[in-house]
Amino acid sequence: MAIGSALVAALLFGDSGSAAAAAGDELLERHSPDLRQHLHADGMVVKVSARDPNTAESEPSSVVLGFVLFDPPPERVYRFLSQTERQIEYRSELTGLKTLKWESAGPLDRHRIRILFQHYEYHLAYTLDPTTHSMSWELDDRYDNDLLKASGSWELHAMEDGRTLGRFTTSVDVSGGLPRMLQDFFTAHTLPSTLGNCRHWVNSGGTFRP
Numbered sequence: 001m002a003i004g005s006a007l008v009a010a011l012l013f014g015d016s017g018s019a020a021a022a023a024g025d026e027l028l029e030r031h032s033p034d035l036r037q038h039l040h041a042d043g044m045v046v047k048v049s050a051r052d053p054n055t056a057e058s059e060p061s062s063v064v065l066g067f068v069l070f071d072p073p074p075e076r077v078y079r080f081l082s083q084t085e086r087q088i089e090y091r092s093e094l095t096g097l098k099t100l101k102w103e104s105a106g107p108l109d110r111h112r113i114r115i116l117f118q119h120y121e122y123h124l125a126y127t128l129d130p131t132t133h134s135m136s137w138e139l140d141d142r143y144d145n146d147l148l149k150a151s152g153s154w155e156l157h158a159m160e161d162g163r164t165l166g167r168f169t170t171s172v173d174v175s176g177g178l179p180r181m182l183q184d185f186f187t188a189h190t191l192p193s194t195l196g197n198c199r200h201w202v203n204s205g206g207t208f209r210p
Contacts, residue, residue, distance in 0.1 A: 023157040023158055023165075024157035024158055024159040024160075024163075024164065024165030025159055025160050025165075027157055027165060027167065028067075028165065031067075035047075035067070039067050039069060040069070043068065043069050043196070043199055044066060044067060044068040044069065044192070044195050044196055044199060045066065045067045046064065046065075046066045046188075046191055046192045046195060047064070047065045047066070048063075048064050048065075048187065048188060063169060063170075063171045064168075064169065064170045064171070064187060064191060065167070065168070065169055066166075066167075066168040066169075066191065066195050067165060067166065067167055067168070068165075068166040068168060068195050068198065068199050069159075069163055069164070069165060069166075069199070070156075070163060070164040070165075070166055070199060070202050070203060071163055071164075071202075071203045072163075072164060072202065072203070073158060073162060073163075073164060074133040074156040074157065074158050074164045075133065076202075077133070077156050077164045077166065077202055078130060078133040078134075078135075078156055080201070080202045080206060081135065081154055081156075081166075081198075081202070082106075082128050082130070082135060084099065084106075084107050084109050084124075084126055085097055085098065085099045085107070085109060086206065089201060089206070089209060090194070090197040090198050090200070090201040090208065090209070090210055091194055091197070091198075092193075092194075092197070092210050093113055093114055093115070093190055093194070094111065094112065094113055094114075095112045095113065095114050095119065096110070096111070096112035096121075097109060097110070097111055097112070098110050100123070103125070105125070105126065105127040105128065106125070106126035106127050106128040106135070107126050107128075108123060108124070108125050108126070108140060109123065109124050109126065110122075110123050110143075111123070111124060115174060115183075115186055116186055120146035120147060120174065121144075121145070121146050122139060122143075122145040122146055122147045122150055123139065123140040123142075123143040123145055124137045124138065124139060124140060124150060125137065125138055125139075125140040132155075133155075133156040133157075134153065134154060134155045134156065135153065135154050136151070136152065136153040136154075137150075137151060137152055137153070138150070138151045139151065146174075147172060147173065147174055148173040148174065149171060149172060149173035150170075150171075150172045150173075151170070151171050152168070152169055152170035152171065153167075153168070153169050153170075154166055154167070154168055155167040168195065170191075172187070193210075197210045
């Protein structure tokens with residue numbers, strides 16, 4: 001975080017260290033002891049909800065919620081995650097990734113991905129917010145996409161011990177007649193590995209490769 005931003009945060013919220021440090025711990029307190037136990041033991045937890053409430057009943061779409069414990073503080077984790085084109089360094093399911101341009105809110109990236117022996121191409125528009133250490137993304141319908149839906153977010157919260165709690169969400173709906181059961185199977189088996197690789201990548205300062 002820039003010195004000026006840190007000074008402003010201190011003036012607005014008092015001691016930014018103690019105030020921010022409680023955010024991650026307070027967020028975890030809202031969840032079950034079982035989730036917290038698994039998170040501290042494994043460094044991450046992935047949950048799949050029944051449905052995306054923003055999706056029509058005729059178009060079911062699951063929402064995935066994940067929690068990841070990163071070793072560095074939020075500003076350093078954000079610095080890595082906001083380099084969206086570098087996802088290919090830890091996401092083995094990606095076969096291609098390129099930032100096509102930067103817009104006012106963030107980058108526009110073209111993704112090429114392999115799902116169950118099929119290849120898909122889609123475009124994501126990112127919104128980056130360095131002041132809150134958060135980012136979100138949506139499928140950009142200005143381009144032809146092989147997915148019907150893709151959205152998600154990262155929220156980064158400081159922990160009292162100096163680490164970062166990352167809250168991750170995503171919802172994806174694949175076109176081309178791929179059954180929902182197979183989509184959920186792919187998500188359940190791929191996402192934990194992807195988030196684990198992301199955690200190792202950030203903790204290593206970007207040097208880790210799966």
